[in-house]
Amino acid sequence: MMEPIKVVSLPSGWPEDYPPRSALFELIPLGCDGGDYEDLASAFRRLSARHGILPWTLAFRAVAPLAVGSDETVRDNFADTCYSLAVAGVQDVAQRWATALNRLTLREDLELRTLLPLRGVVPAFLLISQVERFCPVCYLDDERAKREKYNRLLWAVGCVKACPIHGSLLEPVPRSKRFGARPRQFGFQLPGVSRVDGSSLASETFEPASEEDVQIARLVVDLLNDVNEHPEVFSKATAPTAFFRHAADVLFGGTPALFAEYLGVSKGSLSEWMDGSIRTSLPHLVRIAHCCGCSLADVILGNKVMLKKVPQPSVRPTFGHKRQDGARRPRDELIAEFERIVESGEVGNAKEAADRLQVSEKFLRMLSSELAGQLVQRGKESRSQAKASRIEGAFEEVWKSFSMLRAANARTSRRAVLKHVFDRTGLTFPRHELAAHMSKAHQLVGSTSARRLACQSGRYVRGQTRSVRPLPDKKRSEVKLSVS
Known part of the structure; x- marks a missing residue:
């Protein structure tokens, strides 16, 4: 039987009337408002930096055993979510993360750094953004205030397109194919740091957002504040059917068809929302609140407040998946x-x-299966050419660093060359790819060390070469049979 994991401890000599020590450093999440709350994934990445451990490693070793148990495969899959926006979502994985980190840091409020307070208030459909986004001006404010850059919880909401503080469009975080989901360099995993070259995202350019996008972001900010301040009110919230009937009566003379046309949705969709058979997603709720000139809380709670028609833009946003007509x-x-x-x-x-x-x-x-097959083959050839071009470009960088180190009479080991390439360009390569590039570089200069020759011939043992004793005929036949 496995012993339970102890997440707090009392060292010898520790006074009994003193509070216990936490397993991890207590890191206070930044932000004090719905517009600048730090999300849980960002706080965890900063916490891992305080411990000098990569986020995935800390998640696998400390968080996953509390969240999902001791099974190594399950722990591995759970640790992969440490860079995902799902940590700040409303699903079970967010609840597991918040509960585990509360125990590890002896806190009780980390659920507020996720969208879990919205669970039961709005459906999870289209709630979380598909990509990680950021506001460059917010990161710039962090640098000017001399505080750590952090990700805002608001940026994880899918229908939010703009920063309500600076009026700028949210930009997608640049991703590197070399790192994938797990950055392998310290510093690259921190919020506000580019995973491509390690530069600060505060220097990225941005575009001004439309007034409508800014207003929609402010509506979501108000909803986050309302839910956190009055959770007991929203715990009793049901489908906002009463508000839809009230809006149709006040603004459109009791004609739901005109209401649906004004919102840009079908009459069937609005009918299903009004009778409560389908829950309205947050993007649609935000759209309805903006069109009717009220708050999201009024729509969700069904409040019969004063409404007004807000002029609609010429290009209306599309919700859900793209149509294939x-x-x-x-x-x-x-x-x-x-x-x-x-x-x-x-x-x-x-x-x-x-x-x-x-x-x-x-x-x-x-x-046409024939034409489709031609396009499939064309796509394969295009990907192969792109891969060959990428490998060729990677070798050029390795060869440049290799030549510079060799000209300076410095070591040209794989580790030294990789460090030199990373310092020059910020690039890194998988182990097998770097080994192939190094082998090609040695072939070009015609230098193969005695150790490399010994390793290739199988005669290298602990830094020295030795002759290999031939196998007896019986043993040699057994080896052949086992290979075959």
Whole structure:
């Protein structure tokens, strides 16, 4: 039977009337308002930096055993979420993270650094952003205030497109294919640091947001503040059917069809919201609150407040998944256009062709399996060329560093070359790829060390070479049989 994990301890000599010590440093999350609350994932990444441990390692060794148990595979999968926005979401994984970190740091309020207070208030559908985003001006304010840069919880909400404080559009965080989901360099995992070259994201350019995007962000900020300050009120909230009827009566003369047209949704969708058969997602709730000139709390709680029509922009946002209406066109017309775009080379793979025709890839294969196969082959060739080009560019950087170290009579080991490349360019490479580049560099200069030759021939043991005793005929036959 496994012993329970102890997350607090009383060292010898520690007074009994003193509070116990936490397993991890207590790191107070930054921000005091819905517009600048720090999300839990950002706080954990800063906490791991305080301990001098990469986030994934700290999650695997300390957080995962409390959250999911001792199974190594489950712990590995749970630790992978440490860079994900799901840590700040409303799903079970966010609850596990908050509970575990509360125990490890002896805190009780880390749920407020997630969207868990919105659980039961709004559905999880389209709630969390698909990509990590940031406001460069907020990071710049952090640097000017001489505090650590941190990610705001508001940036994780999918329908928020702008920073309500600075009126700038949120920018996606640049990602590096070399690091993937786990940055392998200290500093690259911190909030506000580019995972591509380690530079500060505060220097990134930004674009001003529209007034509507800023107003929508402020509506979400007010909702976060209301939910955190009055959780007991929202715990009794149901589908906002009463508000929809009130808005249709006050603003559109009791005609739901006019209300649906004004919102830019179908009459069937609005009917399902009004009778409570389908819960309204947060993007739609925000849109409704903005169109009616009220707060999100009024919509969710069904308050009968004063309403007004807010002028709508010329281009209305789209919600949910993109529509694929191309299949409604005549089949002959679709096949003719399909053949044209394949022959002209306008698309590089099947996905681009499907998007151009507004159909799915499965429907594309049904139209013409031969043309779809050509596009699949074209996509494979394009990816192969891109991979070859990337490998060639990586070798050029390795060769440049290798030559510079060799000219300076410095060591040209793999570790030394990798460090030199990283200091020059911020690039790093997988072990097997770097080994191939180093082997090619040694071949170009015609230098192969005695150790390398000994390793390749199998005669290297603890820094010295020795002759290999030949196997007896019986043993040699056994080896051959085992290999075959």
